[in-house]
Amino acid sequence: TQLLEQSPQFLSIQEGENLTVYCNSSSVFSSLQWYRQEPGEGPVLLVTVVTGGEVKKLKRLTFQFGDARKDSSLHITAAQPGDTGLYLCAGALGFGNEKLTFGTGTRLTIIP
């Protein structure tokens, strides 16, 4: 059973469009992170959210942690080809527990 389900699994859109990726679970997480992975590389951390309802912005990327800390979303405004990659959410179940559970992943392709 996958603890963290991401949707959509695949997304291909034109440059300049907006998109939202969702990360859902029935479990409560102490913190949740988003990573982006490009081919031939390891995942790179984009953001960490720790407070229910928290919203963080990273340039054109907006991350939100659900009020109940069970879900999160990633919204990209005016997508660019450089946004192409595999987006992974990852949750920590306990405070001080370094083990992360990764989501199922969303493969995003931005078409120039």
Add this chain to the structure above:
Amino acid sequence: SAVISQKPSRDICQRGTSLTIQCQVDSQVTMMFWYRQQPGQSLTLIATANQGSEATYESGFVIDKFPISRPNLTFSTLTVSNMSPEDSSIYLCSVSQGRSANVLTFGAGSRLTVL
């Protein structure tokens, strides 16, 4: 953040052989982890590499198949033993450097293809 070097970056192996992957970190870290990423899939934690003691394996992974060494705070190895085509995956080394939240830094991964 830490810089992680993994070797080999990729390899093609024959069924039944074993391969050891090395992970070198440029600074001392407490927590080191090994993940597997099967083709087109997300990441699955294999084990936590503990310095000076046996690794802690996740459900579905055993020491005989994935022996791990951690001789010091900057280095670890993962061996994939008696390989079969189902072991074809990317194997990723990562370290935790977070304090208030868990933050992982990953190596570039080792892509194994088993024929």
